[in-house]
Amino acid sequence: MNQLTMSVPNDNSTPAFIFGVAEGTAYDSLSREAKGGWLNLDIINGKPVSQRTSSPLDTLSLSGKWFGEEGMTSIDKLRDIKNKFQPVLLTDNYGYNLGLWKIMQVTEKQSRIIDDGTAMVTDFSLQLEEFANA
Template identity: 45%
Template sequence: MRQQMVLGSFIFGQSRGFAYSSLVRKSGGGWVSLEIFTSKPKSSQTGQGLQGLTISGKSMRAIAMTRLDELRALQALRVPLPLVDGIGRNWGLWRIDSVSESQSYVIDDGTAMVNDWVIELTEFINA
């Protein structure tokens, strides 16, 4: 079974009807600017910042609603989760900061035919 990524026990991929179409990875260099009254700001190094991931996609029908509920259940555990990509690379531990969705084409029983969703993750380092 092919998969894009696994977060804890949650699998992103076509095989589960919940593949992502975009992944944005952000890492800061730890630089801040300190304002100086009489000159240009001074650059200062505060240490490497935590990485962030924004994973987004579009999924269809009730399966998308079920998968989003699974992600929210993982989020409710309030524990860091291992993240492993489809080629087996371990990305370390990550926390789920937010799960958001936008439902459209909702039919009469409340099922959304289209769900646009975004998952925000932040690297977890506690050493």
């Protein structure tokens, strides 16, 4: 995937956020974690017993660098979406629906600050967790 679109379903007041090179909002890395849903129970005088449980929610992490004033504006847009407290719909550049996700954390680190307070480099990370109540 080289482009992701994040939108708030049923909310026409919030524009979709596109992670992509053309928009100046590309991401460097994406990692998705899907755990197996197993629990180990310790027993006396033996190895732990594995017990199947429900599947935990998947997590998705994006990170990268954005540049100039556009980077700072992009972080603000992500915070605005997070502050809606609504699940977001993710789709890739092929139109594949990745499902609904909750924004758990938006992190930024500004560097190379110029005299007007603009960060020339903004490192960002975004932590998402699967939304399973739909």
